[in-house]
Amino acid sequence: MREVKFDMLFSRRGALVMLAGACLAGRLMGKRSDSAAKAWLDAQDLRRLVPSFSVPSRERLLRSLNNRALRGQLPAAEVEGIGRAERKQVEALMVDLLPVAQLYARPPISSYRVGAVARGASGSLYWGANLEVPRQPLGYCVHAEQAAVANAFLHDEAGLVALAINAAPCGHCRQFLNELPNAPDLAVLIANHPPATMAALLPAAFGPSNLGMRERLFGGKSFDLELAPSPEEDLTRAALKAACQSYAPYSRSPSGIALRSLAGRTYAGSYIENAAFNPSLPPLQAALVSLIMGGEEPGDITAAVLVEVEDAPISQASAARDALGALAPAVTLRRVPARWKR
Numbered sequence: 487m488r489e490v491k492f493d494m495l496f497s498r499r500g501a502l503v504m505l506a507g508a509c510l511a512g513r514l515m516g517k518r519s520d521s522a523a524k525a526w527l528d529a530q531d532l533r534r535l536v537p538s539f540s541v542p543s544r545e546r547l548l549r550s551l552n553n554r555a556l557r558g559q560l561p562a563a564e565v566e567g568i569g570r571a572e573r574k575q576v577e578a579l580m581v582d583l584l585p586v587a588q589l590y591a592r593p594p595i596s597s598y599r600v601g602a603v604a605r606g607a608s609g610s611l612y613w614g615a616n617l618e619v620p621r622q623p624l625g626y627c628v629h630a631e632q633a634a635v636a637n638a639f640l641h642d643e644a645g646l647v648a649l650a651i652n653a654a655p656c657g658h659c660r661q662f663l664n665e666l667p668n669a670p671d672l673a674v675l676i677a678n679h680p681p682a683t684m685a686a687l688l689p690a691a692f693g694p695s696n697l698g699m700r701e702r703l704f705g706g707k708s709f710d711l712e713l714a715p716s717p718e719e720d721l722t723r724a725a726l727k728a729a730c731q732s733y734a735p736y737s738r739s740p741s742g743i744a745l746r747s748l749a750g751r752t753y754a755g756s757y758i759e760n761a762a763f764n765p766s767l768p769p770l771q772a773a774l775v776s777l778i779m780g781g782e783e784p785g786d787i788t789a790a791v792l793v794e795v796e797d798a799p800i801s802q803a804s805a806a807r808d809a810l811g812a813l814a815p816a817v818t819l820r821r822v823p824a825r826w827k828r
């Protein structure tokens with residue numbers, strides 16, 4: 487995230503966009519979850535964020551952004567419609583939309599808002615933004631690129647074809663993105679720079695193939711887990727489903743977390759692992775991405791369940807408890823052990 491700071495400081499336009507985004511986001515957080523049905527953005531916000539868009543395109547975008555059931559997805563039909571109206575290629579649209587993605591940033595430590603827009607194989611776009619956990623190690627932070635990938639993954643996308651970001655992705659994110667099935671060909675669109683491929687950004691990469699792994703993120707594989715006795719409660723069932731869908735080919739320690747919010751909604755997150763281990767995205771962080779994309783805040787969490795395999799080589803429980811304790815101190819994480827289906 488540091489390089490974003492420098493890029494933004496040295497780019498006047500970038501600095502202005504960031505400042506406007508920060509002011510707007512601060513205001514939006516104020517009006518957030520008083521009513522989930524209430525619009526969280528209005529036409530004026532959109533005029534500021536995407537000034538080059540026509541009024542009909544802004545209205546179209548506004549409808550999707552205010553539809554919280556979409557949870558951070560801009561459906562393919564909307565992307566196509568806006569692209570046609572604006573006479574722009576989708577890659578250019580993605581870069582134009584970065585100030586919108588920045589609204590989802592929650593950076594209480596750095597105050598730097600990073601936005602990312604991922605394009606799924608279906609043609610839909612997914613917002614991503616940085617998320618920081620106060621009073622906890624920096625390793626608990628989620629980078630915007632990771633959030634966009636997790637967002638697309640949680641929407642059952644088949645893969646990603648492009649990713650737009652404010653500034654060049656950091657080494658951590660390049661490593662995280664290297665888990666994608668088409669990693670070398672992924673188009674990386676950096677604002678005010680020519681497009682690059684991951685092959686150019688991460689030469690001599692270390693990835694799944696170095697470990698003899700054929701599986702890749704978005705591969706559609708799932709783990710066969712069950713709970714004993716079988717779960718009755720919705721939240722536990724959602725955490726189990728997220729655990730089954732997690733990507734953990736290296737540790738074989740699938741896990742999932744489901745959060746319940748004040749509004750009574752459920753947000754589930756699956757663990758996303760990496761060949762180099764450290765840029766792995768824990769299930770709590772993935773669930774938090776979904777929660778923020780759904781227009782709610784970590785302080786709105788009322789219950790949390792972690793499902794992970796009993797006696798697996800790794801556990802998410804203690805880190806998830808620490809992070810949750812910093813974000814929603816009144817909530818106790820319930821850990822429900824799962825077993826492999828026989």
Ligand SMILES: [Zn+2]
Pocket residue numbers: 487629630631655656657658659660
């Ligand atoms: Zn990064």
